[in-house]
Amino acid sequence: LVNGVANAVTNVAIEPQAKTVTLTLSTAVTSDQTVTVAYADPTTGNDANAIQDAAGNDATSFAATAVTNNTPAPVDTTAPALIITGDSRPKVTGDQLVLSFSDTGNLDADPTHTPANGAFTVLV
Known part of the structure; x- marks a missing residue:
């Protein structure tokens, strides 16, 4: 069953x-x-x-x-996407700019996988 x-x-x-x-x-x-x-x-x-x-x-x-169900979970093949509308769109408070992403799993928090500061361009 x-x-x-x-x-x-x-x-x-x-x-x-x-x-x-x-x-x-x-x-x-x-x-x-x-x-x-x-x-x-x-x-x-x-x-x-x-x-x-x-x-x-x-x-x-x-x-x-x-x-015991050893069937692996489906592989996540969908890249995270920036949320640009609604309450989760990018927001800034002082010197902190927060970007929210949609994804089926969590974002990778491994410090060796963090993008370089120069990967972002912020215009004020």
Whole structure:
């Protein structure tokens, strides 16, 4: 379930030495979604239509279990843009001129990434 809604499994792959089962989902999961997984052994006996060990022992069914969502957040490819209208437009008070930018994330505050003073031209 993804955010409580079923997401169909389109393929099951087993890696015997790593002891993993990889499920391919019909719809990709995004970074902000909650995921759970449940498994139902199809029969009460040991059979080839179940997750099994090499000796043929079926894995037991399990109820909805939380899944760690390692899907990375989308990459920000939109550059910050100066806001030139409304209450956030550029403003000056004495010797401080404040520029506000729109962006999907925060501005980079790393001091090694600060523009040089000469990158700006201020005319009074």
